[in-house]
Amino acid sequence: MDNAIDKNYYEILEVPTNSDPDKIYQAYLRQKQTYAQDNLAVYSLLSKDECDRFLNLVEEAFEIIGEPEKRQKYDYARGLNQDQKKGLYQNQAVKNPTPERQISKLVARKKFDLEFSVDENLEKEIESTTEFTGTFLKKIREYRNVDIPRLAEMTKISKTYINNIEEENYAALPAAVYIRGFVYQYAKCLxxxxxxVASSYTKRLKA
Structure with a gap:
């Protein structure tokens, strides 16, 4: 707890110090989503280790200020919320997601489902490959029955960029850090x- 006093968990979760438990929980989920490795914008700017370190801080912050008794001790040690009512530290049930939100999550998951006839030989080739060219990525995409418009929707990458990735038209693509992020998302969706895949592909940029 002594080390925790030196860290501002409210700043880590980006919430006011007098936030109620539900707001803290929602902020915790938001920060986890922001720094997840499937967030293209963040992945393009931060390394995996940097994201992991911040996610650990997010978990640590929620473990303290997301639990009423620990939060009260933490606040007391920092001189926070001394004039607040005790209700701030009472357990409150986190609101259940609405049916509409649950449905939207199911739809989102469905968007990433892949339906294709398995080719054992090609699967073995994919499994053993360590060098992923644009041509091979295109072959995998077509094999896994994902057309470019659908992949563009799944990855939020433009159809033009997807074509350029597969054709290895590097001159028509943005900086290498963005290409890596694009290829990472491309591979993840497939x-x-x-x-x-991202490491293998970006090595070809330097060749």
Whole structure:
């Protein structure tokens, strides 16, 4: 707890110090989503280690100020919320998601489902490959029955960029850090190893 006093968990979760438990929980979910590795914008700017370190801080912050008794001790040690009513530290049930929100989550998950006839030989080739070219990525995309418009919707990458990635038209693509992020998302949506594919593809930029 002594080390915790030196960290401003409210700033980490980006909430006011007098936030109620539900707002803290929502902020916790928001920060986790922001720094998740499937967030293209963040992945393009921060390394995986940097994201992981911040996510650990987010978990640590929620463990303290997301639990009423620990939060009260933390606030007392920092001289926070001394004039607040005790209700601030009482357990409150987190609101259940509405049916509409649950449905939207199901629809979102469905968008990433892949339906295709398995080719054992091609699966073995994919499994053993360590060098992913644009041509091979296109072959996998077509095999897994994902057309470019759908992949563009899944990844939020423009159809033009997807074409340029597959054709290895580097001159028509943005900076390498963005290309890596694009390829990472491309691979993830096709159920490939995104780190391996992104690293392999970006090495070709330097060749």
């Amino acid at each position: 159920k490939l190893n995104p780190d391996l």
